[in-house]
């Protein structure tokens with residue numbers, strides 16, 4: 001990338017999270033920092049500090065997270081310096097593409113620094129094919145229940161944080177409808193539970209699920225809209241991908257069958273391992289802690305569980321998340337001691353391995369997975385009968401270090417989520433806050449492999 005020849009017209013808005021805004025051009029993305037809007041006139045850090053922050057992200061990703069998660073999944077990127085005029089023009093250009101609820105923050109136009117990464121949704125990264133790759137982004141969140149003795153509320157050992165948080169988010173207006181996705185189902189390694197989890201991600205994607213086709217986002221939650229995302233449009237996009245096997249070309253496939261095939265391919269990619277056959281490991285979550293009581297998956301079926309292949313992306317993420325052995329309730333007193341120590345000895349480097357370990361686990365609880373599916377050509381396809389054949393690649397994104405001083409906020413949020421869930425009895429929400437019965441609910445009636453509990 002020749003930074004002195006940058007033209008904002010080449011770049012387009014690609015997406016954003018809470019801390020960064022991403023623009024793309026062909027096979028590259030630039031990830032720019034964001035600041036609170038009230039700081040827009042007065043940037044909270046100097047260009048040197050911004051550069052250091054981005055370099056820290058690269059170093060943390062390549063030295064810490066890549067060792068824990070497996071370097072085959074990681075792209076650390078590099079920090080680039082950009083012309084300020086380019087960044088200013090870019091910020092104006094992308095503004096009207098930004099979701100309104102993200103505009104409490106503004107793009108950093110002062111430092112001229114950004115992180116340059118491969119565009120993981122780009123067709124150019126993949127072999128040339130008639131059909132562009134489908135890229136599925138999943139933000140899986142925390143996949144286990146805490147077992148720390150320092151947990152004060154029993155409900156935390158039965159209902160997962162994501163499921164409890166959903167009640168709090170809907171009550172506070174962050175999302176219109178509750179997602180029935182449960183991370184413990186996705187991380188279970190049991191194909192039926194994983195299928196069930198992905199169905200719920202599709203039903204109510206929120207910020208946990210997106211699909212890109214040829215670099216364009218074709219399926220995601222529509223910000224501020226009461227409507228569910230357009231499943232018919234998704235089916236329209238997916239159908240050619242799952243129909244391209246010879247035997248199917250002239251046959252009709254129901255929407256349900258298209259989605260089932262698509263989910264099956266995605267589950268296969270998530271369970272696959274790089275560089276060898278998947279071994280099966282003992283579930284480190286232990287008996288009785290691998291299911292969330294709030295999940296609607298039929299509990300009877302959980303007994304016949306399988307486990308995650310040890311070197312699958314989900315297993316690597318889960319193992320890293322589980323470095324949080326104390327839970328925020330057990331960690332907070334240690335954090336306070338470290339903080340006091342630093343007040344007394346400000347020149348010392350930070351002691352406290354447990355606090356470091358907790359922060360690493362936090363990063364793994366907030367990262368995203370990008371699965372890229374490239375349809376096999378007819379010659380490559382071996383089996384006409386089974387689900388369609390794809391080659392796939394899997395990456396992990398958003399591996400930024402979490403700041404130590406976010407720990408007090410973590411504790412407060414944990415208390416709010418648990419207290420809200422306990423007060424409202426974790427009640428099944430009113431019909432109006434459940435997903436609109438869509439293609440899945442209708443499809444369920446004829447599906448004997450998945451069972452929804454009555455709601």
Ligand SMILES: O=P(O)(O)O[C@@H]1[C@@H](OP(=O)(O)O)[C@H](OP(=O)(O)O)[C@H](O)[C@H](OP(=O)(O)O)[C@H]1OP(=O)(O)O
Nearest residue numbers: 017018019141165207362363365366402406410413
């Ligand atoms: O605390 P959580 O679980 O709500 O996670 C936050 C995420 O909310 P989510 O529940 O996934 O919608 C939140 O995501 P959104 O802004 O809601 O899309 C951020 O990822 C936040 O991380 P950071 O402060 O930007 O580094 C995340 O904060 P950390 O807890 O990872 O610091």
Ligand SMILES: Nc1ncnc2c1ncn2[C@@H]1O[C@H](COP(=O)(O)OP(=O)(O)OP(=O)(O)O)[C@@H](O)[C@H]1O
Nearest residue numbers: 015016017018019020022029117118119120121398
């Ligand atoms: N390398 C990449 N290739 C393609 N798309 C990307 C890449 N990195 C990020 N994105 C897209 O940009 C979005 C925002 O990026 P990212 O999640 O890193 O932002 P963030 O502000 O750090 O998120 P968070 O809210 O979790 O803190 C992602 O959800 C993804 O869709």
